[in-house]
Amino acid sequence: MDPSATVKPADLTRSLLARSRQGALATLMPQSGDPYCSLVAIASLPDGMPILLISRLAVHTKNILNDPRVSLMLDERAPGDPLEGARIMLAGTAEEAKDDAELLKRRYLAAHPSAEDFAGFRDFSFFRIRPCGVHLVAGFGRIVDLAPRDFLTDLAGAEALLEAEPDIVAHMNADHTDTMNLYAKLLGATEGTRESSWRCTGCDPQGLDLQDDRRTLRLDFPERIVTPGALRQALKTLADRARAGV
Numbered sequence: 001m002d003p004s005a006t007v008k009p010a011d012l013t014r015s016l017l018a019r020s021r022q023g024a025l026a027t028l029m030p031q032s033g034d035p036y037c038s039l040v041a042i043a044s045l046p047d048g049m050p051i052l053l054i055s056r057l058a059v060h061t062k063n064i065l066n067d068p069r070v071s072l073m074l075d076e077r078a079p080g081d082p083l084e085g086a087r088i089m090l091a092g093t094a095e096e097a098k099d100d101a102e103l104l105k106r107r108y109l110a111a112h113p114s115a116e117d118f119a120g121f122r123d124f125s126f127f128r129i130r131p132c133g134v135h136l137v138a139g140f141g142r143i144v145d146l147a148p149r150d151f152l153t154d155l156a157g158a159e160a161l162l163e164a165e166p167d168i169v170a171h172m173n174a175d176h177t178d179t180m181n182l183y184a185k186l187l188g189a190t191e192g193t194r195e196s197s198w199r200c201t202g203c204d205p206q207g208l209d210l211q212d213d214r215r216t217l218r219l220d221f222p223e224r225i226v227t228p229g230a231l232r233q234a235l236k237t238l239a240d241r242a243r244a245g246v
Contacts, residue, residue: 007086007138007139007142009136009138009144009146009150009151010146010150010151011220012086012136012138013088013134013136013146013150013151014048014151014153014206014207014218015218015220016074016075016076016086016087016088017044017048017049017050017074017088017090017151018044018048018202018207018209018216018218019209019216019217019218020042020044020050020074020075020216021041021042021043021111021112021214021216022039022040022041022042023039023040023042023050023072023073023074024037024038024039024040024072024073025037025038025039025040025052025060025070025071025072026070026071026072026073027059027060027063027064027067027069027070028063028066028067028069029059029063030062030063030066030067036059036060036063038058038059038060040052040054040060040072041053041112041115042072042074042111043107043108043110043111043112043201044107044111044202045103045104045107045128046107046153046155046158046162046165046202046203046204046205047152047153047154047155047204048151048152048153049128049129049130049131049152050072050090050128050129051104051107051108051126051127051128051129052094052126052127052128052129053108053112053115053119053124053125053126053127054124054125054127055121055123055124056123056124056125057123061125064094064127068093068094068095069091069092069093070091070092070093070094070129071089071090071091071092072089072090072092072129073087073088073089073090074087074088074090075087075088083140084139084140085139086136086137086138086139087136087137088134088135088136088137089134089135090129090131090133090134091131091132091133091134091135092129092130092131092132092133093129093130093132094127094128094129094130095127095128095130096125096126096127097125097126097127097128101126104126104127104128105119105126106166107201107202108126110169110201110202111201111202111211131148131152132148133145133146133147133148134146134148134151153204153205153206154205154224155204155205157226158204158205158225158226158227160226160227160228161203161204161205161225161226161227161228161230161231162204164228165202165203168200168203168228168231169200169201169202169203172199172200173199173200177197177198177199179235179239180198180199180200180210181196181197181198182239182242182243183198183208183210183217183219183238183239183242184196184198184210184212184217185242186219186238186241186242187217187219196212197212197213198210198211198212198217199211199212201216203231205221205224205225205226206220206221206224206225207219207220207221208221208235219238221234221238222234222237
């Protein structure tokens with residue numbers, strides 16, 4: 001990473017993992033070992049691990065079941081030259097959800113509500129990608145490799161917050177749509193006169209995830225949060241800042 005850069009690699013990587021809704025998945029073909037690349041829809045777990053919902057009829061799923069090593073390319077989808085934007089190549093192993101399948105399903109469907117129509121099909125399963133590293137390119141000359149401990153969100157001690165997440169998301173979407181639009185304003189995500197309808201898709205100790213159709217935002221907390229009470233106070237403080245135009 002260029003030492004003159006102001007970008008924080010871990011924060012940018014976490015943001016891309018939380019905000020991305022699609023990416024290029026590379027798997028390995030059986031016998032030949034040739035790389036096979038496909039476009040996939042993704043979501044993320046509270047610690048940032050990517051979630052896939054894929055069919056056993058798909059080539060990439062057959063490849064994963066034969067050899068779980070994968071890589072996933074995510075980028076900012078920003079206007080202008082795509083090579084000037086930030087992107088990550090995450091390397092890791094894909095593993096099918098077992099005991100925590102409901103968690104992966106809930107997080108994925110929050111990001112992709114239309115997937116509910118086929119999420120219950122017998123040939124579809126949820127997979128997580130357990131990373132072994134990330135290669136971040138944050139623009140020309142800004143390149144760095146990160147280990148999982150550098151960018152995955154620490155969930156230690158946050159059990160109460162994670163248990164309450166479904167209720168938090170439901171409450172935010174039922175009672176605080178105006179506040180979420182304020183958060184989007186605070187983050188500079190307003191687009192002229194376009195009416196916004198931001199909703200919450202998830203939260204974790206380091207931030208709140210928002211989505212408006214295909215647009216996504218990551219609201220970072222000023223400090224790490226591990227309880228619903230601390231989350232409530234942080235969201236109130238951020239809303240007061242947004243109303244004050246800070």
